Amino acid sequence: MMNLFKVCSAAALLLAQVATAQVKDTIPLQHGAHRIGNRTDADMQRWRDLRFGQFIHWGVYAIPGGMWDGKVYNGAAEWIRSWKEMPHEAYDQLYKQFNPVKYNPADWAQQAKNMGAKYMIITTKHHDGFCLWPSKYAKYTIANTPYKKDILGPMVEAYNKAGIDAYLYFSIIDWNHPDWRTSIKSPADSMAMARFKVFVKNQLKELLDRYPTVKGFWFDGTWDESWKNDGAFSDELEQYLQQLHPGLIIGSRLRADEKGARHFDSNSRLMGDYEQGWERKLPNTIADVHGNDWEGVMTVPENQWGYHQQWFGHVKSANELIEMLVKSASLNGNFVLNFGPKPDGTFRTEEQELMRNIGRWMQVNGSAVYGTGYAGLEKPDWGYYTRKTGTDTVYMVVCNVPVNGNLRVKLPAKQSIAKAWALEQPGVALQPELVSRDEYFIPVEQKVYTSPLVIVMKLEQQQRGQGNFEKAKT
């Protein structure tokens, strides 16, 4: 028996190798993806299991808060410096007013913990180049504001103490640095960009030296030609950072290959440790993620990352965001919700209310998100399935309770429901009814639901004959 098993395993391995070889990379690349498939190390599995993150966009742009000279900026608040109504000189003096006297990182961390976030991404430096840490490579930093003190250190420490991992957002674009170039049009531009790349490398090493518990970088601002056309450098930088800090997690926004392809190289291979292009949008089906790890980042209003005094348009509710979080986990992805603190260092009331409301649901139902992924079942019309990774425990997150009061559950052949219960009533066993081969109805209480209902199912291989629950009496 063992010989037969060995022969089959060897044949399967050979077939897999031939298959991979057939998807041969047609374009030889020096600076494309260096790994085929997802990372399998413990650091990456930890990132996967966290599933729910908090993004924080905070900096000088919080001071104008999307308004200037009595006028409202309709763009994203953190981009106000690029608004024609905002004189660059005026913006570039604002740091002299940055004094978040009410900043309390322990309070921020507690609110994030109560919401159920397991990791946090903080803007160390956004496109405007203002550094939230006292970088020794720049003057445009927190050290030269009335506040003076390092913002990042106490934040990373407070979040880590609350059991939340810290990731650092870093914008390559730096509107403040004299050597930044959007494109290289002359030898002088090349020399400036060469100086700029040294500056970038120095700041990133400085961040890792100052904050050694961080788990990764979230790069942004890598769409300009000067960066896109220098795939060799982005590749070298990624390897430099990994060598400095083994296990670091870096998404697909950092790299370009030598042909200028971003996120996916010219052979359609993902560069980086996860797909980082899902910004204010999510994949719809498991096919959309192409087997890659991925992360979706989401704003509460339609498109505001930094603090904006006037939220206009649709502001997402807790239930909408809970559904996005569950949808992400159901498709093997992470979901990161963004917050834009005010210039005084506090969160606006709508954001505080949101953290409390999401947290109330996560308190009871978080197990349907943490450490879960794609269940391998056809998406039901009443909501989402997630599966505790590598187990027979499947969560049913019900966003639309059917009017007939029954949740239809279609299982793969030869699988049955051993038991099922609602997370909010762990002691009450539900009674799935086998309505046809491998198909069940799970009755749910007919009441007003004000947030998604979560039911846990333990699946098992079908015993001989009927499923565990008898066929409906005809």
Ligand SMILES: C[C@@H]1O/C(=N\OC(=O)Nc2ccccc2)[C@@H](O)[C@H](O)[C@@H]1O
């Ligand atoms: C998270 C957001 O990221 C940004 N830009 O996003 C993108 O570049 N998105 C993007 C680009 C290419 C593909 C997919 C998404 C920034 O400009 C914005 O201020 C904010 O920090």
